[in-house]
Structure formats: structure tokens, C-alpha cells
Amino acid sequence: MRRLEMIVSRLAWFVPTLAGLVVIVFLISNVIPTDPVRVLLGENATPAQVEAMRVQLGYDQPLWVQLARHFRDVLSGNLGTSIYTQRPISEDLAQRLPATLELTLVAITLSIALGIPLGVISALRRNSLWDHVVRVLSVSGLAIAAFWLAMLLQFLFAMKLGAAPLNSRIDGFGPTPVTGFMIVDSLLDWDMDSLRSALSHMALPALTLALPAAATIVRFTRAGVLDVINSNHVLYQRAMGMPPGLIVWKYVLRNALTSTVTQIGLIFGVLVTNAVIVETVFDWPGIGTFAVQSILQSDHKAIIGFTIWIGALIVIVNLLVDIVHSFIDPRGTR
């Protein structure tokens, strides 16, 4: 029952959090700049154009009216039109979201598959050579700028070694778009060529995102395992002759993971934001490249729309992570 209470209370805060986010974004776009309309039109607008736009967009109205309109727009999905693509922003974002999601999910899976075992083994062989190497690598992983790592990997593997494609998501037309996830769609079509192409194109971008995330996961898993290894319940199981493999992989791991799981929510947030930047380097057609191009075009409304979407996505993911965490840890230590 405690779990249900927790979920309900988190859901209750979900809506105000999103609402607050929208308000903050509104303040950023309409209140901070001295003249938001000028920001929208760019520097070359004449005073007459500015004035006309101001009335058209309702900037002459009192602030709370503007805010109400803003909410109405956001809730109805109307985020304005992109200068860059001349299409509704929400349409652009929706079309590109699956690419970013697919990349992020693959990257997180990779980082978990890499990070957790390395963290566990590193803890079990504390202070061995293996442990030192892993720790040096994981500390380094946190100091590298993601976009620079992207360029580095691109340089090494694509340009120099030719082992992976340079950019974009797939060669040719790809599978019939059903979900927007190339891997899923290729399997649905049983299109092995598309699958292979999609996977090879995803390799470098996913690796770029996965490595720093794996570094964080290794650190937390290692610390978590070390913490648990020294606990009394592990001592008890050892004293009662439980098989050592069982103690580590069934019991210690689960205790260590409870702290890692909360970190994964954090990591996902970092991953998504890194994805935004990394996408540009690889010409990956996700919301990240959309955002970057909007920045370059000074497409203000698009940036705002993007911010709201990314914010909402991350809040949703954190909520899901908390729910999962509640299933793993019955104590409800929140």
C-alpha cells in the first residue's frame, strides 16, 4: 500500500511540475528579453514590422493574459510554426522524436550492459590492477565533452578506419515506418538489410552516448557493491555457507542496484541532453538536430517548443524510474 501511495503522490506532482516548467519557459521567452517580439523577428525587422507582430501575437496584452494563451497553446499542441521547416513545430518534433528515443534507449541499454558488470567485478576485485584501470577509465569518462567524444569516435572509426558509417541513420529508404523505431520496423518487415544498416549507423552515436553514462554507472555500482559487501546480511549468508556466486549475483547486486536505479533516471536525463548535441555531429535526424538548426536560425519558438517537449520527456522518465525503484526497494526510502 505504501507503494501505491508513493505512486499516487508522485503522479499528483507530475502535473504541477510540468505546468511549472511551461511557466518557466514562458518567463524565459517572454519576460526576460526586453523585447520578445524583436527576438522573434530577428535583428533586421523594422519598427513597423515589430509593432504589427506585437499586436498579432498578442504581446500588447497584460502578462497574465499572455500566460493563459501560452498554456492554451501548449495544451492544444500548438507550439507555433518553425521558421526553418515552415511546418508546425509539434509536427516536426513528433516526427523526429522516435529517432532520438531509439538512440537514447539503445545507448542506455549499452551503458547498463557495460557498466553494471564492470562495476560489480571492480568492487569484488578491489584494488587489483583491473580495478584501477576501470576506475581511471570511469573517471576519465566523466571529464570528456560528449560532442568532442562524438567527433573523436567519428574521426577514428569512420574517417580513418572506415569501420562504421559516417553519419545519418540508414542507407537507402529503410523499412516501412510503423513505430518510427528502425530496429523494430526492420524486424516487423523482416528486412535484414535495413536492420543491418540501421544497427551499423547507430553504433557510433550510441557508443558516444553510452561511454560517459557507463562511466557513471560503473562508479555507482562499484560503490554500491562495496557498501553491501561489508554489511551484516552478507556476513550472515557467508557464515551460513551460501554459495558465493549466489550471494553476489542475487543478493548483493539487488541491494547495490537500488541506488543505481535512481541514478539511471538521472543518467537518462543527461543522455537525452547529450543526444541533442551528439546528433548534430552524426547528422542523426532526431529532435536534437532540429533544436540545433533552430538555434542557428534563431528560430525562437522552435527552441521553446523543444524545451517543453524535452522537459516533459525527462519528467515522465523520472517518474517511471521512481515507480520501478519502488518495486525493487520495498522500504520506500524517499
Place this chain on the structure above:
Amino acid sequence: MTALLAVEDLSLGFATEAGFAAVLDRVSLSIERGRVVGLVGESGCGKTTLARAILGVLPRDSARITGGRVWFRGTDLLTADPEVVNRTVRGRAITFVPQDPFTSFNPLFTVGEQIMEILKWKSPRANLPAGRSWLPAVVSPYPAERRRLDFAAVIELLDAVQLPRPDQLLRKYPHELSGGQRQRLMIAMALLPGPDLVIADEPTTALDVTIQAQVLGLIRRLATERNVAVLLTTHDLGAAYEICDAVAVMYAGQDVESAPVDRFFANPAHPYTKKLLASLPRADGTASGIPGEVPALIAPPGGCRFHPRCERAAGPCREVRPPVDPLESGHWVRCYHPHRETS
């Protein structure tokens, strides 16, 4: 040798930042089948370390055994194949009741899951562990028939330790139970594999005073019923008096005296024992202490480690550890100047 467990001249120490701490110095201890032996001493005397050494769960990084043997059913546990010891001795022939029932359960699993896990591997109904030995332990299956029998045994034993509504209790998480309930569960878990020896490391220290007597009584009763030997470490002399058949005293890593319980309390021979008993609060409310302090174990006193605090210390006390002086049947002491019997 009729003794079930015989520790022989066990010495070990820990590597610390400040040096090597000689925590146990040639300690000997023997336990007969079905007897409850109390191991008493102040905090830091090494009784928990001795218990862990017998179980084989000393801290791997820092502990080093420098000598001695631990004989159990004819085998030296220190030199036997560790995998065999882990499989056949630990959790089967020798089981453990820990000091702190609050932290000795894994908080993320129900108590039922944890008890059944013990039985999956240590049930007396199977000589081999559950499942096929070539599978990793994590995925080994639990044969359904044996599982049923094991579960029945659990319910029966939970009844015996006076835990009400066992099937409901098993579904709870450790943090939902009281300390007394958890410790009773620990006792049940220690008895379910059908052991020869239960090592109980200060099992009542972490419990409320009102519960302590109940739990001690439970241990005694069940041990006698099932003819299980118990090694009970404690700093509470009253507990030792209540339920032990024999008492052994340790001081600063050395064993100094051992006697059947009546003789122990009536005629303590070692000066330390005598002072220890004298330090119990008396009926009139007075109490006396022992002057001085427990020595640091990095550079311990030579010979008999109690000599700096002993008014009888003279000559060889400071140089050479006193040999075993058998005063009477079952009562020995290591002292050059023991208190002799007055009557």
C-alpha cells in the same frame, strides 16, 4: 576425542594502519556434543573474532591466521578444502545466530524468501545442494517436492520458537518485524538445517532487556530438546549463568579459564574472573570495577596479558604465558597464582 569442536592454540591477527594487531593468542576451546558453552569477556577480548574464525568468515583483506587448528568432527577446518567446508559444514553442521537481527536480514527480500533460500541449499532432506551442480547457483532450480517438505519444516520450527501466524509472518519484510521476532527467526534458521553446533554471537545484546530472557530461554530449551551444542559469546555474566553448562573466559585475546557453570560461579580461579564476578552489581547496590584498561593489541603485554592489572603478578607472569593448570575435572585455568578453592 569426544569433543565435537576443539580449537587448539589458535592465533590470528589483523593488519591495520598502525600495525599488526595480535587479536587471538594461542586460544584453545572445546565443546562437547549437546552442551551449551558460554564464552565471556569484555568488549575487544576476541570472542567475536574467535566465533568468526570457527565459522571461517574473517575479513578477507586484513585477517591473517598465524597458527593453530580448529578441529570439527575430526577435520581441521582451517586446512580443509574451502569449497567442501562451505558446502558441508557452514550452514549445515555449524550454524550461526548473529548479534544484530536488525541488519542481518537483507532488507529487500521477505523473510520467507530468505529462510527458504537457506533451506534450498542446506536442508537436512538432501545431502547435495538443490539443483544440478553444473548450473550457476543463481539459476539452480528448487525441486518442488523437497520444497514442500522444507516449507512444512519451517512452519513447524516457527511454531517451536513461538512466532504466531507463521505463514503471514513469512510474507513480511524484515523492517516490518520487531527485534525479538527477527531474532527468533534467526534461531529458527539456525536450527532448520539440523546442525551439531550453533554459534550464537551475543544474540541478545541488541534486544530489549525484557526480550533477552525469553530469547535466551528459547535457545536453551531448543538446544536441549534437539541435542544441539551451542557456543554462546556474551559479555553478560548473568546470561551465562542462566543457560550455560560450562563457561570459558577470555581476556585480551587469550583464554584464561574454563569451568562447568556451577564451579565457575562458586570458585573462580583466575584473578580476572574473580574480579569480573565481583564487578557485578551487588544486592546492596554497590559495585566495584577493575583498575586499569584493556591493552591495545598492536603491542600487547608479554606473557599473561592480564599482568599489568593483576595484583598477583610476579616473575614469569610477564614473560611466559602460563600453561594450562587443571584444577579439577572440567575446570582449568591459565595462571601462575590462581585462587585456590577455599572450602
Place this chain on the structure above:
Amino acid sequence: MPGWRRGLGRFARDRAAALGVTLLVVLIVLAIFAPILAPYPGDVSDFHTANRLHAPDAANWLGTDRMGSDLLSRIVFGARITITIAFVAVGSAVVVGVPIGLLAGYYGGWPSNLLMRVSDIFLAVPQIVLAIAIAQTLGPSIENVILALSVTYWPFWARLVFAETRSLKNEVFIESAIALGASPWRVMVLHVLPNIASAIIVRTSIGMGGTILTAAALGFLGLGAPAPTPEWGRMIAESREFLPEAWWYATAPGVAIFVVVMGFNLVGDGLRDFLDPRIRRGASGNGAGGT
């Protein structure tokens, strides 16, 4: 306090932390003495198109960029920008956030809770998301980058200090101080603050590293200072079109960022070990010498 001396000794012997301190010292020296240390100080704004995109050689140790400017000099001057951004952004976030957290934690009540809920909203999304929005709105400049970063960072400190203050408020020594008539100001500054100081210091160091990465990302996206400011992130963005031939152009600023962030992270880790002995590495918990 004798514990300090032992801790300081530990810190000095901690090679990772020592390395971190060395890196930071080098960074600060470079930043302060940039005009003297850089081989071609004029190259911050000068350009020599005849010399463009030369590989590293004796004249230009790190090669030249697309305008022919010496990369090494630009990177040295870029250190100034990096340090400025890091210290000012993090500093202002701390200076704003910590007092807010202290007051909110001490006084409680609905205004504090409201404030914390607002902080939570800021913290619900990663810093860079809002920072991009703010920086883009205000226009590309170093000042705007700093503003964007500090505006999105202060809630972290407010939340942290709020939680610590609130839990400390229940401690006996605080209760007795209040009972003895200490003013709220006194309690907060003399009693609460010293207790949370070590947590703040550790996180500040690590926060500097993170801020530098975020600032570099903003620079990479073109939201930092415009050309020809030698901001490291922007230099990496510029170098993209010249890969794979002009590999030095992308390598140098990237390595610079890496080294600086490493420095802050190592120092932060070292400080954590030094200031919080409870989580000392290497302590074996199963009782070295129990009873």
C-alpha cells in the same frame, strides 16, 4: 583539530588529488599570465590567412586554425574564459542558492515549501536544456552564458542546503543553541553552516567541472561568445568542417577541456575523502578486530 592534520596528510598522499591540484594550478597560471605565456598573444584576434591550417611544428606547437592563428595561444587565452565562466557561474549560484536554502530550511512554512517546489521544477530538467533556451533568448555572449548557467544552477544549491538545514535543525545541539537564546542568524551562520560546509565545498569543485562541460556545449552550439573569442567549445565547432585533415584543430581544445574538467573532478574526489572520513575507501566493515 588533530583530525585535520591527519586528513591533510592523507590528501597530500592521495596521488589522484595531487594530480588534480597540479592541473588546476597550471590552468590558473595559464589564465593569469596568458599574455606572457602565449607565444603569439596577438592571435586572439589577429589572423594570418596565409598560415591557415598548418599542422603542429616548431613555430606553432599545436598548429594553426582556419584563420591562421596559433592554436596554442588561443587555447591559453581560452583558459581565461573557461575559468571566468566556471568561477562566476558556480560562485553566483552558490552565493544565491546557499542563503536561500538556509533561510528556507530554518524557517520552514509554506513560502519555503513553495520555493523548494520551484527549485524542484528547475531541477527536473537537466541544466543545459533551460540554459540553451535562456542563452538563445538573450543572445550569444559570455555574460549571457554565465547568466544562463547560474540561473539554472542556484536551485541545486538551495535544495541541497535546505535538506541539510532541515535535518540539522532536529539535532540536539541546534535545539539547545536556540533554547539558549541564540538568534536565528547566529544559529544559521555559526552552527548550521560549518556543518554543511564540507558538503558544499566538495560539490563546488565537482560542479565546476560540470559547468565547464555545459559551457563548452553551449559554445559548441554557437550560443557562447561570437568569433573571434577563443572559447574552447566554439573552437571545436569551428574545427568540424576541417576534419579529418586538420586533426590538431579539433584535438587541442578538446584535450584542454578534458584536462581541466579532470582536474576539478579529481580535486573534488580528493576533497570528499579528506573532508568526510565516514566514507573512507578501504575501510573493511566486517570488523577488523571485533569483540
